[in-house]
Amino acid sequence: MAVTPPGSPEATQGLRRRVFDPIICENDDDTHLAASGVEGRFFASGRDYESAFVNHKYTEKEKEELQKYDSLDYLPPWSDAYQAWLRQQPKRLDWDRWVMMGLIGFSVGFLGFLLHQFIDLISETKWDVATDLLEKGLGVAWIFSIGYSLIFLLPGVALVVWYRPSAAGSGLPELIGFLNGTIIRHIFNIRTMFVKFVSCVFSVGSGMPVGPEGPMIHLGGLIGAGLSQFKSDSLGIKPDYFKRFRNSEDRRNFISAGAAAGVASAFGAPVGGLLFSMEEVSSFWNMKLSWQTFFCCMVATITTDLFNSAFSAFRYQGYFGMFRAESNIMFQVDSTLTTNILAFIPSAILGCMGGLLGALFTFLNLKIARARRVLLSKIANPSLKKVMRCLEPCLILVIMVTLSTLLPAAFQCTKFQCYETYKGQQQITAEGSPECATATLGDNIPPRTEDTVSRYTCSPGVYFTGNDVTTTNKTYNEVATLLFVTGERAIKHLFSRGTHNEFDIGSLMTVLVFYYFLACWTAGTSMSSGLVVPMLLIGGLYGRIIGQAMVNWFGVNSQNNPNEVYWSWIDPGAFALIGAASFFGGVSRLTMSLTVIMMEITNDISFLLPLMTAIMFAKWVGDYFTHPLYHALLELKCIPFLDSEPVVYMDGSHLLNLELFRASDVMTRDVNKLNPIVSVRALCELLLHTQHGGFPVCVPPAAGTQEESVYFGLVNRLEILMLLQYPDVFIDTPENQQTENKSGAKLRLDYQKVHIDRLTNASEVYATLEKYLDREDMKDKSLDLTPYINRSCLAIPDTFSLHRTYIIFRTLGLRHLPVVNERNQIVGVITRKDLMGFKLEEKLNGKAVNTLEHLNDGDKTTLETSA
Template sequence: LDWDRWVMMAFIGFSVGVTGFMLHQITHLIAEVKWHYAEKFVIDSHVKAYLWVLGYSLVFASLAASTVAYLYPSAAGSGIPEIIGFLNGTAIRYVLNFKAFIVKFFSCACAVGSGMPVGPEGPMIHMGGIIGSGLSQCKSRTFRCTLPFFERFRNPEDRRNFTSAGAGAGVAAAFSSPVGGLLFAMEEVSSFWSDKMSWMTFFCCMVATFTADFFNTAFGSFKIGKNFGLFQTDKYILFQVTKGIPVNVIMFIPAVALGVLGGLLGSAFTIMNVKICRTRIKLTEHVIKKPLLQKTVSFLEPILITVIFTTISVYLPIAFDCKANVCPSNATYAAAHRPTLHPLDPHRHKRAGFFESEHSYDDKKHLYVDPSDPMFDQIRDVCNNSKFTYKVEPNLPHLGCKISNNIKGAYTNKSLDHNGHTYHFNDFNEISVLLNVPGADAIRHLFSRQTHLQFDYIPLLVVFPIYFIMACWAAGSSVSSGFVVPMLFIGGVYGRIVGRAAVDIFGETSEDDYWRWVDPGAFALIGAASFFGGVSRLTMSLTVIMIELTNDVLFLLPIMVTIMVSKWVADYITHPLYHSLLELKCMPFLPNEPVIVDNKQTVINLEQYQAQEVMASPVCTIKTVESVKELAQLLTETDHGGFPVVTHDKETDHYVSYGIIGRTELYIILCSKSISSAADSQSEVLVSPKLTYQEVSQVKGTLDLGEVFDSLNSLANDQRYQHVHVNLSPFINKSAPNIDQNFSLHRTYLVFRTLGLRHLTVVDRNNRVVGMITRKDLMGYNLEKKLDVHGRNKASKEE
């Protein structure tokens, strides 16, 4: 039945998937080069490494900032509020076009690659929305072209549906989380949803995930790897959990605690971010008047952030001692179980090095050492010395470790060849692990399990405020960037702190199933979910995204609990961040249900009010037959988007409501040839323009507002058109619902919102038009004003 729709969905999904793949590879490549050379230069001197990192970061940060600040300011930020606003029914210009896509992609790739505390997920959602909107319409204002395909999708409903499917696909491609993408589109992005939609979006998200995963697992930094066609879990599952931990009922206590923390810190983040944005707007729009200076300030802000953040991330590690990483995680873990190390069997452990032998897919690592090896005793000493038995991951970064300071100087940062095996002895620096790697890698380190003592309190407590403030500042500066990665990072850090405390309380009893839940990595995961939840207030989509991100279903219940709690706590304090940003950007957003709060913080019951109390009145009505001149005057003098049409009823001699006509339709009718050809007749003339659906939709696509205004003006001022009357009947929407003026306001809101209306005509008992309700009339602040909620409340108090 709907083959074209499915093809379009597949097409959108594929394009979003490819976009996700390109973005991932580019950011990865940029970041890889930076830290690769930094590690080389640091051997010579720290300053050299610092200058390299700073210079490199600045190049990309300035690329990211300049494109946005000078070329396309609307591409700043994540773009999610804009998509939400668009799908709620607000027309927003410059957001869903090809230029926005290009700038967004370029700026986001540079910003994330430069190492700023931002993530690529928000822009992916916006770009997905642009792709969904652009491909489905098969036309572009930028290119001034309209392709002759998929014409039946050129209507607001289909455009909306494809846009939200594209946004969902963006999430799906960014997190390789198809169900999460679908649910995100449903829960957060879309305001209107139908069963059919969810099935189509499901398909679109599936294709996007498939495409992104397929390419991402085949390529690494644009170099093709082995196993083409194999979906390698370590490559597409961002924060894969390989060591499942059974959940213990006691675990729900820290989950609730982390939820409360997440709610508090999440609202703090929201409030702070909104304050920063307000200050920025005040500064750039009111204090500085010159446009070029405004742009330059916008450009310099991300540069400043980059300089500060880079300096901190390179010099902060020096302040901290490095930890020796002689016995990596599982080796230590195994050693903790059995006081003696296992004898090495060369037949079985072909790849066995000193630290690990991966002998099967399950990535079970054991420490096998040949007892006859002269180093055996030495190694055992090292591993049994409690000072060194940190349970840590292998191969952690050691940038910032001073060579002379190393605890076991003989081994540090050196390799030892022995018996044909190479033994690596690495130091690592806790701050480096968090700040000197790309954000996603740092989160992976935070989430790593059975690494109980990898991070100490002090480094975590130092990194936390720095990253919190920098991320809060960066999210909203004029680069194209999202804050999912920063949210997971911040949540992971405080989760890890709580987890570390739990380890100190309960001890490291990781060998016992019953106590294995005391794992800071698991706490970091829950913390990340709580902070993400506290900021975004997503529920089910967030749960599914967290599961799909980590590939670990076991933690479903604690994650759900922490998300619930953090939402409760945060909802008590402030609005979700996306909604705050919507308000900040002055986008009229209509939530599902009206919530008007009066002075006393109690919710007003809108059932007590009537539709007539908020309607706009009097209304400019149009008769079914009107003179061209008057119509043109009406259009030039007002800027309403739609007009109620009335017709004369002979029986009652009233003008009664007949339907609604849109501004654009009126434009097209007035500009049609049949009108201009009738102008020269001297007597009264009635024109019935004949326009096919095709013609109308074609004109709609290429409407130039300036031209239209000029031609309307000439019509309005030309006396000849006084006599030309036009019959509007065929163009009137007779299926526009209208309501009685005594309708309860609550019900009015629901009718307006549920049916997705733009105009709602209010009539009296005799079906005469008495008012009009539009989106603006139903906005919270407007309701408060019109109903005089605060005044009434005061009055009732005084009584």
């Protein structure tokens, strides 16, 4: 390893970046990544067009970015200091943990209520006024819509760009990376929470093709992190309540519960929130956490529904505590249909379409993100670069508002329609047919047009009110019904049942093309936003197209015709629901949680099996082309991530069986070892010249023997740096460096200060280390590390199975895994970066080739496993 001279700018920056300020590849500085080979390989398909079963290809610069991240150790160091601190804590009870889960659930539920109410207030005001202005002309409505939207969008974007870049996007990749074991800067800061909330309200309310659900999940994790620690470094608040939860393991569990509560509040889906956190967000789980998270999700959903009912009773006609389905279920389905075995055929087709379009969405999103980095890297002025980041969402907004306001004018108005029977029969409109004009689902009247469609500039018509009133047909605009409204209202129209010919295929296709590419472009811009609403809308559009095509081919069923009951499952709204789930699954590759969420947000169980079919096909097809979107964004942001199961190929073709390799094949050698008592100067030199996060401690052999030092435990870098800030803990260097009484060493610093208070000022600590190297009185000073040695740090023999090494490391959430030989002497250390897929391929490919050369053809299959 190259040595960086102490005091150099490189040493200062390396110390600050590595130890005190673990980074995220933030949106305000991507120049280093743009210069990493991305620009030259922008159109190379191997960068983003790669199956989920192969490892991502990182450039050399990106590998350097990976190395800058520090990892979490979810198991507290079992040392003398930790045990002494543990004895001082209150008796371990479970009731306070349940109380904390309830507090998190209530807080997330109330925040979700506020988020949706503010968004609805802004967006409904915009569309109501714009609708009234249509009577004065399209130009007036267009100018108002753009001005009104920019008033809200600009502050939301500016807060992210100038104040807190870590609040951009949905926050899900960063949340997943953190819960996988990687420290990511600022994602659980109270300032991030404020910016996230405000930016999400403004961006969604302004009419951008985004949704609030992704940010709501991040906000739930933020609340889980903040409430469980019951302190704030930004506000300088640090009370003693719940201080026993101030450790990485409990913090991780509460963040997982908060994220699940965010899903529960955003969708009104408590079971879906639990499964989402288990399936996608969290890497570590147990049954006890399942019960507690279930309780947290339940409290969050009840809180949101309760405040919604109170607000509805206050603002509209209603009663406090009455949970009305149309208010608390996002996309309430008014009627259910009988499922037919034939429905599985179009469901499978929709699943394949969802996988293809979802993979394309991921591919294009990554390409746009890389292009954005390349273009911004060419701007030398940082302020100008931030201005450009603000202008990009504004440009998208202008295009979106223009399409929403002016595109419907290119389409003719459509009459309200009611269909009496099967194809070949004449359709009956409202004129001259009072039964059709007043019919609703449930009557013996055929499907009809919804009353809530957008009139736009079309003729309002006259309702049938009696024999004395001449009735005329109302008309509406199909494209305006999907674009001149909020995204959630458009999805409700697509999911509506019994509206067989409410939308024409041409209108649906036009909206699909424009909205697809705008949503893909918007994802990744510098604002807080989510993708759930766009994914549901896009999937609902092509699902409705398939459903409408089936109606055109097979005709419209009539409830009056018993012969056509067999075909009653052909409903465009039902296939819009299946299409929405398929695209959601094709982008995210979720399965269990997605199925439950779709059931909970529609209250429709009749199409469960076709829905599951579409989701499974979407996952299978999507995995063949790209990684899941959130995992792909982890790779784009250079955040280290360990998947549940390692996948390693030899020469890109043969899947290797890791059970046939050893831990020694991937470990990092030439480890820096420490004695239990070590001089202060040696520690300063070590910390300034290396960036390792932990150091094995070895007991030196007895004087006069030829034995080597034996592994004793591990001490991490943070502990040493904290101890070096307090000169009163130093001791005079003894003649014999051995520690005769390992368990009776004096505790020289409280565990609370080392592991909970942590370091806050990198520059001061660096300056202190530099001073120690120059001070003469430090030549004879040493530091006794014995009280802080983690004696329960797992260690494995160098002959240990590599596959089982990976499972142990990831399952326990380790940060360092020392490797010892048969004499219990340190020979290497395994870290998170050593076990990443691309790193395993680099280290194992040569060994696998050498192994295969000594095997005959019949034995090669024992080393290779077919993909």
